Amino acid sequence: MSSETAxxxxxxxxxxxxYDRAEKEARRLLSIIQxxxxxxxxxxxxxxxxxxxxxFGVSRDVSIAAVDGSFSPRPAETxxxxxxxxxAGFVMIRGRKIIREGYLSDDIRHNxxxxxxxxxxxxxxxxxxxxREAALKALDENPDLVLIDGSFLGFAYSLFRVRRxxxxxxxxxxxxxxxxxxxxxxxxxxxxxxVVKRGRSRAIGGWLSIKEGRKNPLVDCxxxxxxxxxxxxxxxxxYMELLREPGLQRVYSRVSELLxxxxxxxxxxxxxxxxxWAVESLMKALDVPKEKAQTLESRINRIQIKVSExxxxxxxxxxxxxxxxxxSILFSxxxxxxxxTGLPIAIDLVDESVTLPAExxxxxxxxxxxxxxxxxxxxxxxxxxxxxxxxxxxxx
Numbered sequence: 001m002s003s004e005t006a007x008x009x010x011x012x013x014x015x016x017x018x019y020d021r022a023e024k025e026a027r028r029l030l031s032i033i034q035x036x037x038x039x040x041x042x043x044x045x046x047x048x049x050x051x052x053x054x055x056f057g058v059s060r061d062v063s064i065a066a067v068d069g070s071f072s073p074r075p076a077e078t079x080x081x082x083x084x085x086x087x088a089g090f091v092m093i094r095g096r097k098i099i100r101e102g103y104l105s106d107d108i109r110h111n112x113x114x115x116x117x118x119x120x121x122x123x124x125x126x127x128x129x130x131x132r133e134a135a136l137k138a139l140d141e142n143p144d145l146v147l148i149d150g151s152f153l154g155f156a157y158s159l160f161r162v163r164r165x166x167x168x169x170x171x172x173x174x175x176x177x178x179x180x181x182x183x184x185x186x187x188x189x190x191x192x193x194x195v196v197k198r199g200r201s202r203a204i205g206g207w208l209s210i211k212e213g214r215k216n217p218l219v220d221c222x223x224x225x226x227x228x229x230x231x232x233x234x235x236x237x238x239y240m241e242l243l244r245e246p247g248l249q250r251v252y253s254r255v256s257e258l259l260x261x262x263x264x265x266x267x268x269x270x271x272x273x274x275x276x277w278a279v280e281s282l283m284k285a286l287d288v289p290k291e292k293a294q295t296l297e298s299r300i301n302r303i304q305i306k307v308s309e310x311x312x313x314x315x316x317x318x319x320x321x322x323x324x325x326x327x328s329i330l331f332s333x334x335x336x337x338x339x340x341t342g343l344p345i346a347i348d349l350v351d352e353s354v355t356l357p358a359e360x361x362x363x364x365x366x367x368x369x370x371x372x373x374x375x376x377x378x379x380x381x382x383x384x385x386x387x388x389x390x391x392x393x394x395x396x
Contacts, residue, residue, distance in 0.1 A: 060332040065092040065138040066346035068149035069131040088130040090138035121162035128155035132182035160285035194317035206255030219256035228312040237304040247297035311342025
């Protein structure tokens with residue numbers, strides 16, 4: 001068996017340069033880590049009252065379904081079109097045994113004249129729609145709880161970022177509306193929560209800045225970083241308790257973002273701007289009225305949950321009206337979590353099931369090409385030209 005590492009494959013000169021860079025980066029990060037912990041300790045007394053330890057309940061026989069989606073990590077870039085494939089599915093477990101599962105698939109093709117940003121926006125909306133469809137199918141199986149991988153409104157936030165840069169056709173907006181309609185059905189069920197594994201919330205720094213009337217140094221830190229340091233598992237941190245109202249975690253994260261980029265903006269002005277931005281971003285992404293956007297934001301609360309010492313907390317989105325019920329089911333027994341990842345075990349299981357291999361898109365396109373060749377009555381050279389890779393080096 002070869003012991004060759006990626007590092008050893010580089011030319012000796014490059015290896016030496018990167019060893020030197022690694023040493024410099026390590027020295028730089030030492031001071032950053034020390035400074036971060038110093039900042040957190042200074043604010044410990046302000047944050048700690050909102051961190052709560054919990055105990056797992058007596059073992060209950062609950063069924064938990066988890067839903068996830070997957071799309072091509074690398075779309076296939078041919079002369080004729082950009083191809084992408086995506087999938088979604090659910091697994092339902094009782095204890096750690098899978099008792100139900102279901103899967104859906106789809107593909108999408110765009111003209112190469114479209115930008116990558118356009119393709120990314122379409123793919124995110126389409127995949128989110130397929131995930132919602134899978135989640136509704138999971139609900140039909142009558143589980144005690146359905147966990148979706150990601151934020152309830154993540155597709156809208158992604159679409160908003162793209163719509164600021166490029167125009168998108170109406171049919172995409174219509175797909176987003178359909179996704180929103182299905183999302184609201186999940187919220188209405190009282191049985192659904194969102195697991196945000198890579199949450200980038202920065203609400204704590206924004207909250208401290210508003211409270212102190214000055215920019216707090218923690219505006220540059222993720223809440224996940226702060227809470228990983230302060231939380232002793234099993235524990236949770238409820239944003240609605242901190243911010244007094246539901247749906248404000250995104251507003252205060254925006255406050256941190258604004259303050260971190262300005263030394264002159266006051267926290268009060270940042271809060272005013274952030275509240276407007278939070279509503280307007282949803283309005284513009286989905287073409288919904290202001291009242292609708294405000295209602296959507298106010299229906300959802302976020303909670304940071306840490307169940308293992310080694311792993312950082314993850315963010316859980318819950319409908320405000322059913323948050324306590326959802327937590328009681330999730331915390332009903334430790335077996336509902338994978339202590340190796342710090343996540344609900346059902347989420348880990350469905351991620352393994354739906355993830356598409358990196359090379360699958362290329363194989364899918366080759367299958368499409370083979371079927372076209374079988375049916376095409378013209379010059380086969382035209383087919384080959386259409387399916388020629390945009391960058392032949394990527395085929396090597």
